[in-house]
Amino acid sequence: MFTSAQLHLAKVFLKIFLRNRQSIFFSMLFPLIFTGVFFFSGGPSDPIKLGLVNMSQSAIASQFSDLVIAEPSFNVTKGSLIELREELIIGDQTAIILIPEDFTFIEGSSQLSLILDASQVRQASSIQETLENSLLAIERDVRGIKPMFNLVVEDVQARPQRYIDFLLPGILAYMLMNLCIAGSGFNIVEYRRRGILKRLFVTPIQPKDFIVAIILSRMVIVLTQISVMLGLAIMLLDINVVGGLPSLYGMVILGTFIFLCIGFFLGSLAKTQEAIQPIVALTSFPQLILSGVFFPISSMHEFIQPIAHVLPLSVVVSGLRSITNDGMALLTLNSTTVGVGIWMGISFFVAIKYFVWKEVAN
Amino acid sequence: MLGPNGAGKTSTLEMLEGMNDIDGGSATINGLNVSQNSYEVKKIIGVQLQANEYFDRLNLIELLILFGKLYSQEIDPITLLEGVNLAEKANAKPEELSGGQKQRFSIACALVNNPKVLFLDEPTTGLDPQAKRNLWQLIRDLNSDGMTIVLTTHNMEEAEYLCDRIAIMDQGKIVAEDTPQNLILKYAPEPPQAALHGNIEDVFLVLTGHELRD
Numbered sequence A: 001m002f003t004s005a006q007l008h009l010a011k012v013f014l015k016i017f018l019r020n021r022q023s024i025f026f027s028m029l030f031p032l033i034f035t036g037v038f039f040f041s042g043g044p045s046d047p048i049k050l051g052l053v054n055m056s057q058s059a060i061a062s063q064f065s066d067l068v069i070a071e072p073s074f075n076v077t078k079g080s081l082i083e084l085r086e087e088l089i090i091g092d093q094t095a096i097i098l099i100p101e102d103f104t105f106i107e108g109s110s111q112l113s114l115i116l117d118a119s120q121v122r123q124a125s126s127i128q129e130t131l132e133n134s135l136l137a138i139e140r141d142v143r144g145i146k147p148m149f150n151l152v153v154e155d156v157q158a159r160p161q162r163y164i165d166f167l168l169p170g171i172l173a174y175m176l177m178n179l180c181i182a183g184s185g186f187n188i189v190e191y192r193r194r195g196i197l198k199r200l201f202v203t204p205i206q207p208k209d210f211i212v213a214i215i216l217s218r219m220v221i222v223l224t225q226i227s228v229m230l231g232l233a234i235m236l237l238d239i240n241v242v243g244g245l246p247s248l249y250g251m252v253i254l255g256t257f258i259f260l261c262i263g264f265f266l267g268s269l270a271k272t273q274e275a276i277q278p279i280v281a282l283t284s285f286p287q288l289i290l291s292g293v294f295f296p297i298s299s300m301h302e303f304i305q306p307i308a309h310v311l312p313l314s315v316v317v318s319g320l321r322s323i324t325n326d327g328m329a330l331l332t333l334n335s336t337t338v339g340v341g342i343w344m345g346i347s348f349f350v351a352i353k354y355f356v357w358k359e360v361a362n
Numbered sequence B: 001m002l003g004p005n006g007a008g009k010t011s012t013l014e015m016l017e018g019m020n021d022i023d024g025g026s027a028t029i030n031g032l033n034v035s036q037n038s039y040e041v042k043k044i045i046g047v048q049l050q051a052n053e054y055f056d057r058l059n060l061i062e063l064l065i066l067f068g069k070l071y072s073q074e075i076d077p078i079t080l081l082e083g084v085n086l087a088e089k090a091n092a093k094p095e096e097l098s099g100g101q102k103q104r105f106s107i108a109c110a111l112v113n114n115p116k117v118l119f120l121d122e123p124t125t126g127l128d129p130q131a132k133r134n135l136w137q138l139i140r141d142l143n144s145d146g147m148t149i150v151l152t153t154h155n156m157e158e159a160e161y162l163c164d165r166i167a168i169m170d171q172g173k174i175v176a177e178d179t180p181q182n183l184i185l186k187y188a189p190e191p192p193q194a195a196l197h198g199n200i201e202d203v204f205l206v207l208t209g210h211e212l213r214d
Helices: A004-018 A021-042 A059-070 A081-090 A118-143 A163-193 A196-200 A207-236 A245-269 A273-290 A305-310 A312-326 A335-353 B009-016 B038-044 B060-070 B077-083 B099-110 B129-144 B156-162 B180-187 B200-208
Strands: A048-054 A074-078 A095-099 A113-116 B045-048 B117-121 B148-152 B166-170 B173-178
Touching: A004 A021, A004 A207, A004 B060, A021 A163, A021 A207, A048 A059, A048 A081, A048 A118, A059 A074, A059 A095, A059 A118, A081 A095, A095 A118, A113 A118, A163 A196, A163 A207, A163 A245, A163 A273, A163 A312, A207 A245, A207 A335, A245 A273, A245 A312, A245 A335, A273 A312, A305 A312, A312 A335, B009 B117, B009 B148, B038 B045, B045 B099, B060 B077, B060 B099, B077 B099, B099 B117, B099 B129, B129 B148, B129 B156, B156 B200, B166 B180, B166 B200, B173 B180, B173 B200, B180 B200
Parallel strands: A048 A074, A048 A095, B045 B117, B117 B148
Antiparallel strands: A095 A113, B166 B173
């Protein structure tokens, strides 16, 4: 399947990578930091710090104040207005609820005040919503009525899915794209600039041999990085790969192939090390936005959807997501797997066809 | 191949090596038409380029084995390094070598496939006299073992010392081609003085003019 020259070259590339301690350190650090960020930011958010000034003696005021204190999303400090206002100014409190002296149960007459620091306005709506719910609960309680409606949110796929479950395959694919394009595109420009490629192509090897060798060696590196990240995600973030790990790894391998080939093409397009950076940014950023990494493509403007669906990152994101979330098997024939197959063909073709090993004039 | 800068020496060499398209005429090496069989030609030639850079973090042995594999050949790197007097540097990286050692190593790389024709592009440029003489000896030895060597140079002394045939190039054309002796007899100024003072450098300047190139 592979020639001995291809395998040896792949081994050499791997050796070069493994002898570069700095690159090993950072390539393993990246998945660690990445999963760590999700782990530490993904938990319940800290309760909002609220100051509570109760100037009323009425029973209804103390009932309301008890409800606010019991609210888990608030961390309530009781105190005087002057004291709490100072804390608000220095940022120790997010907002102050002021229960006025005349807070009694007389219909339409009771009024609460919420004192906010303008910089904390982002949290105002959630505070307001919780306060309104608390007031409604008290009102129902006092009037002795039960809530008329209940909203139950039910998942159509009848299994719990969190945002992280949606996000992880997308981020995985995006990470794959960046690792691969850096691994092939940037390397090839550097090898060409230094004349290393020219020296290599004085010998009877073909662009195909060189490309296959880099793909093989990078595959080992990328799969190790992805395994570290995936292992951590499964342990720390409780990620469940519904379609099974073999299918997931299969899709990662196919994605790696596509992005490495795209990297070769971009590396051939760029004549200099300075040019490769904007060229890579230009290909990767629009895809980050348009490929449904953070939110589904179906929520985008209708005009852009047909383009968004056929981007290489989109097909890989959708493939990975179908495997992790919907339990798709790798060998299923559907629009996603066909898309992956088509991109494999296109990317390999352009990588070989436009491969430039000679230093080109600027 | 002698010629001023920009005369087309390297371009000609690269055409012969199958690395540049031949835009006029044809080239044949060992009976093979280069433009039709560039892949086959690459198997029987050895090439030393002007710029010699290699992959980082590999030592001389590993690089030689790699080049051997690219010709699908198992080689003995130590014997090759001994041939260019670099055996004691076997575990060094190319960037740790001196200029002369680097050139000798690049010749060792060009010899991994035991080529019929060896192309050397300005092999002694930038070397001190000792390193230059050492490399000349190496080139002579290879040649006397039966290897055809095509080299480009600016160095008249080198051409005179090493070459059986010299082609003088200017502006993409060969303006004279013969043995060093015949070229001197034919072109060196003032024949009575030629035996005493004339040399290939005089021939070169007569043919290509005195003005500075590049």
